[in-house]
Amino acid sequence: MRKVNQKGWFFVLPVLILVAFNALVPMMTVVNYSVQETFGDNVFFWQGLDWFQQILRSERFHAALGRQFLFTAMILAIEVPLGVIIALSMPRKGFWVPVCLVTMALPMLIPWNVVGAMWNIFTLPDIGLLGYLMNHTLGIDYNMTQDPVAAWITVIVMDVWHWTSLVVLLCYAGLVSIPDAYYQAAKIDGASNWSVFRYIQLPKMKQVLTIAVLLRFMDSFNIYTEPFVLTGGGPGNSTTLLSIDLVKIALGQFDLGPAAAMSLIYFAITLFVSWLFYTLMTRNDAK
Amino acid sequence: MAKITLDKLRHSYMGNPKGPEDYALKEINLDWQDGGAYALLGPSGCGKSTLLNIISGLLQPSEGRILFDGEDVTGLPPDRRNIAQVFQFPVIYDTMTVYDNLAFPLRNRGVDEARVASRVAEIAAMLEVTEMLKTRASNLSPDNKQKISMGRGLVRDDVNVVMFDEPLTVIDPHLKWKLRSKLKELHQRVKVTMIYVTHDQTEALTFADQVVVMQDGEIVQIGTPVELFERPAHTFVGHFIGSPGMNVLPAELKGETAFFNGAAVTLEGGVAPGAGRHEIGIRPEFVTLAATGLPATVRKVSDLGRHSVVEAIAGDTRISAIVEGAVPGQGETVHLAFRPDQTRLYRDGWIASEKGRAA
Numbered sequence: 001m002r003k004v005n006q007k008g009w010f011f012v013l014p015v016l017i018l019v020a021f022n023a024l025v026p027m028m029t030v031v032n033y034s035v036q037e038t039f040g041d042n043v044f045f046w047q048g049l050d051w052f053q054q055i056l057r058s059e060r061f062h063a064a065l066g067r068q069f070l071f072t073a074m075i076l077a078i079e080v081p082l083g084v085i086i087a088l089s090m091p092r093k094g095f096w097v098p099v100c101l102v103t104m105a106l107p108m109l110i111p112w113n114v115v116g117a118m119w120n121i122f123t124l125p126d127i128g129l130l131g132y133l134m135n136h137t138l139g140i141d142y143n144m145t146q147d148p149v150a151a152w153i154t155v156i157v158m159d160v161w162h163w164t165s166l167v168v169l170l171c172y173a174g175l176v177s178i179p180d181a182y183y184q185a186a187k188i189d190g191a192s193n194w195s196v197f198r199y200i201q202l203p204k205m206k207q208v209l210t211i212a213v214l215l216r217f218m219d220s221f222n223i224y225t226e227p228f229v230l231t232g233g234g235p236g237n238s239t240t241l242l243s244i245d246l247v248k249i250a251l252g253q254f255d256l257g258p259a260a261a262m263s264l265i266y267f268a269i270t271l272f273v274s275w276l277f278y279t280l281m282t283r284n285d286a287k
Numbered sequence: 288m289a290k291i292t293l294d295k296l297r298h299s300y301m302g303n304p305k306g307p308e309d310y311a312l313k314e315i316n317l318d319w320q321d322g323g324a325y326a327l328l329g330p331s332g333c334g335k336s337t338l339l340n341i342i343s344g345l346l347q348p349s350e351g352r353i354l355f356d357g358e359d360v361t362g363l364p365p366d367r368r369n370i371a372q373v374f375q376f377p378v379i380y381d382t383m384t385v386y387d388n389l390a391f392p393l394r395n396r397g398v399d400e401a402r403v404a405s406r407v408a409e410i411a412a413m414l415e416v417t418e419m420l421k422t423r424a425s426n427l428s429p430d431n432k433q434k435i436s437m438g439r440g441l442v443r444d445d446v447n448v449v450m451f452d453e454p455l456t457v458i459d460p461h462l463k464w465k466l467r468s469k470l471k472e473l474h475q476r477v478k479v480t481m482i483y484v485t486h487d488q489t490e491a492l493t494f495a496d497q498v499v500v501m502q503d504g505e506i507v508q509i510g511t512p513v514e515l516f517e518r519p520a521h522t523f524v525g526h527f528i529g530s531p532g533m534n535v536l537p538a539e540l541k542g543e544t545a546f547f548n549g550a551a552v553t554l555e556g557g558v559a560p561g562a563g564r565h566e567i568g569i570r571p572e573f574v575t576l577a578a579t580g581l582p583a584t585v586r587k588v589s590d591l592g593r594h595s596v597v598e599a600i601a602g603d604t605r606i607s608a609i610v611e612g613a614v615p616g617q618g619e620t621v622h623l624a625f626r627p628d629q630t631r632l633y634r635d636g637w638i639a640s641e642k643g644r645a646a
Contacts, residue, residue, distance in 0.1 A: 029320050185378040189439060190366045190395035199380040199391075 005102055015141065033260035051261035061262065063237070065269075072220045075159045079216055080209070082160070084165025087175055090168070101172075104165045116229025119158045144231065148238035155227050155239055162226065170212040174205035205286060210281040211243040214274055221270050242266055291319040291342065291355040291480065296351035298337055304349070311337045313504045315351070319448070319482065324474045326495035327484045330527070334504040335484045339450050342482070344368045355447050371440035372588060373452045376457060380427040385416060388424050389438050391632040395455035396443075410438045413473060430458045434466070441473060448480040455490060467493055488528050492516075500524050518642070522633050525568050531607045534574065536567040538632065545632050548602045550646075553627040556641045565572060569625045571596065572611040574608035576615065577624035581606075585619050599623065 034051055036044040055061050087089045090100050110118070125131040125143050134142035144150040178200060224243040229232070233240035233248070240248070246266065250259035293427070298312040307313055312334045319325055320545050327335045340346040342353060344365040350360045360368050368474060380388050389407045396404075414434045417484045419427065424435060440449050451470075455463045471494055474481050483494050491498050492512040500507045500515065501521075508520040519525035523531030539546045543558050545567055552567055576597070583599035583606060588599045599621060606623060615621050632640040 085575050179376065181374040183373060183377060184340075184343075184365070185372070185436075185439075187345070187365045188343060188370065188372050189392040191391070192395070195395065199382060203380075203382045236583075 014065065015022060019239055030260045030263050033256050034264055035257075039259050047257060048139065051257045052101050052265065055258055055262045060245070061265075064240055064242050067240065068221060069237075071155070071159075071223075072217060074156055075163070075220050076213065076216060078156070078160050079164045080169050080213060083164050083212065084171050084205070084209070086164070086168045087171035087205075088197070090172055092176055101169070106165075107162050108165050110162070112225035113229050115162050116226040119154065119226075120230050123154055131167040144235075146235055148235055151231050151235060151239050155230060157229060158226060159220065159223070163219070166215065167209075167212045170208040171205050174208040175201060178204050207279075213281065217277060218270060218274060220274070289480070290321045292321075292357070292449060293317040293338075294352040294354060296338075296341065296348050296353070298334075298341060298348045298350075310349075311504050312341075312348070315506060317506065317509070318498070319480060321356075321480055322478045323480055324494060324496045325480075325482045325593055326470050326491035327482060327501060328486070328488060328491040328498050328527070329501035331484055332615070333646070335486075335501050336452055337504075338501070338592075339372070339452055339482065339484050342448070342451055343370050343372050345372075367449050368506045369443075369445065370450065371443060371446045371448075372452065373437050373440040373454045375453045377429060377436045379424040379427070379432050379435050383422075383424055384421055385411075385424050385427070386420040386463045387436055388435050389420075389442050392439055392443055392482040406442050406444070410442045413441075413476075414438050430462050430466075433457055437466075437470075441477070442557050444477065444479075446479060447503050448482060451481070451483045451485075452639070454483075455485075455487075463490075469579070470494060488530075492528070500527065502527075514639040517629070518638070519568065520638050522566060522568055522629070522636050525570070525631075529570060529572075531571055532607045533568050533570050535633070536569075536604050536606065538565045538567045538630070542564045547581070552625060552630060554630050554632050554640045557558075558632050561634060561639070564636075565639070566633045566636075568631045568633055568638075569629060571609045573626040573627070573629035574606060575624045576608065576610060576621050578622060580622040580624040583623050585615050585621055587616055588614050588617065590614075 003187065035047055035049070037047045038044050060113045086104075093095055104147065107115075123131045123142075123144055125135045133143060134140045141147075142150050144154045182200050185201060192197070222243055223241060224247070227239055227241060228244055228247075231239045233244045243266075246259060246262055249255050293315050296315040297310055298313060299310045301309050304310055315338065327338065329335050334546065337346065338446070341348045344360070344363055344367075348361065352359055354360065355368065365372075368439050382389065386407055389410055393403045393406060399491070408417070411420055414430065414437065416434055416438065418433065424432065427435065437454060438505065440451070455466060458466060467490060470481075470483075474494075485491050492515075496511065497509060498512060498515055499509045500521075502521075502523050508515060508524045510520075515524055515528050519528065519533060522533070522535050525535065536547045537606075538552070543560075545552050545554055545558070545565065547567055554567075580598045581601055583601035585597060585599050586605070587598040589596045589598075594611045596607055597610050597614055598605060600606070601623070608623060628642075630640075631638055
């Protein structure tokens with residue numbers, strides 16, 4: 001029998017320990033909270049799956065989940081096509097390439113809470129540049145602290161501003177890897193611009209686009225800081241996304257049990273939808 | 288199908304070229320006859336791909352005109368020139384099947400499906416890819432991908448010219464030979480003008496009726512493979528074609544007699560008077576080991592199976608000879624004889640001796 005060298009395990013051990021302490025152990029404490037009731041002092045009462053039932057039947061959770069899906073769907077529907085269009089129109093060679101790339105990367109370098117604060121000030125009706133312009137110059141009634149529609153539009157525009165660059169940069173990387181001969185051959189074959197996009201550019205971008213969609217889905221589905229700083233979830237509950245609601249339950253109301261159950265459901269949904277996206281988008285590759 | 292004329296064509300990749308050294312192509316005047324099989328042969332960087340891209344319209348020449356059947360097409364984009372081009376590395380549309388790949392150039396031009404089906408079937412049969420028609424093109428091996436690229440170039444039967452830009456680079460040696468003869472066969476069948484760019488002399492000589500040899504953006508010689516081999520117009524052609532290439536010996540010209548290392552060498556014929564740097568050119572095939580003649584020391588003998596290449600040194604000039612049968616050993620002194628009717632004189636690189644005219 002061939003002797004297997006088991007030393008490899010030692011090399012994996014540090015990573016295993018790291019992952020255990022930053023993911024598995026915290027997660028197990030959440031699992032622990034989700035099936036028990038506590039009033040502090042480290043006293044716990046067994047609750048079984050009660051919290052899960054409570055969360056799954058709660059209208060408040062349904063509403064937050066609905067808002068979350070709407071938000072994610074809207075930003076994906078805007079950022080992915082917009083990102084592809086911007087990537088396609090960026091120059092491939094010459095002086096403007098680094099200028100475009102740096103400009104594109106800038107929004108992503110700004111810390112999330114700063115983005116929220118920036119947009120908050122930007123949209124203040126009397127002193128913010130955008131708010132003042134809308135209300136006093138253009139005469140459009142715009143106040144996102146009172147109008148839910150304005151609040152939604154602002155949150156979405158902010159996310160588009162902050163994260164479209166990620167899609168652009170990934171798509172651009174896919175596009176520049178296409179050799180010139182492909183475009184030349186397409187020209188000679190008499191292909192239309194649409195055909196070039198459909199049969200050359202899109203297939204080459206598909207891999208990076210899959211990653212872009214996955215990253216944007218996960219980040220937007222878990223988004224917390226920016227809308228929290230911008231609107232605080234309001235007006236009313238209109239922009240209370242899942243994570244904002246979760247923090248309200250956990251830290252605002254100190255309902256640790258339901259919050260833990262909600263965290264696990266939240267996590268399961270994120271994981272499932274990510275898996276679904278990935279499976280659907282890579283389905284044809286094996287053929 | 289068309290006759291292609293290149294009229295005073297020049298091209299520079301620089302904004303405002305100053306001297307001739309700034310031009311990738313220096314004044315090209317050339318006629319490609321309708322239905323011919325041409326090869327454009329030259330070392331890397333000699334301008335042959337530039338010339339090809341100008342003919343296909345991917346590149347606009349700095350100066351000069353391109354005519355298809357006398358009609359100026361210089362300003363037309365590639366898709367309006369009605370040409371086909373096969374690139375060095377296979378270009379296939381990954382998401383399509385082999386069938387759709389081959390049908391693509393036809394469908395883009397609105398050819399009806401029945402005709403598309405018959406053309407694709409015909410080309411697939413010629414290239415022996417019929418059984419792959421339904422597979423996705425991305426799953427093919429590199430040589431099959433290149434076959435499909437070629438197929439897309441050949442599928443339209445109304446093209447003015449089909450151009451090949453070193454199409455066999457990625458192909459395995461044993462398949463290279465097969466595809467090359469396939470192309471030759473295809474040319475005889477479809478009778479469309481074909482231009483084949485390569486730096487490989489074997490490919491050029493086996494494929495083409497006429498070979499255009501280029502160097503440094505200039506056409507050095509145009510001729511049949513036999514002409515290029517037997518009577519190179521320039522020492523570069525002599526060097527570049529043949530294995531090993533032509534021997535080039537520094538010479539002195541006194542009157543109409545050439546001297547190498549002080550010994551008179553008989554040439555094919557007379558020499559036009561003139562001054563310049565003179566060289567004698569003789570192919571290794573026409574150098575023989577003889578009892579008398581130019582003394583030289585054997586440096587190296589390479590046995591190539593059917594014959595041997597003897598590399599000898601006379602003075603400080605290397606001379607190769609192709610010898611069949613017994614060969615001398617290294618370090619031996621031999622006498623070399625040149626076949627007079629194959630011995631040429633070159634002046635500043637260009638041929639200066641004249642065949643048949645006695646000295």
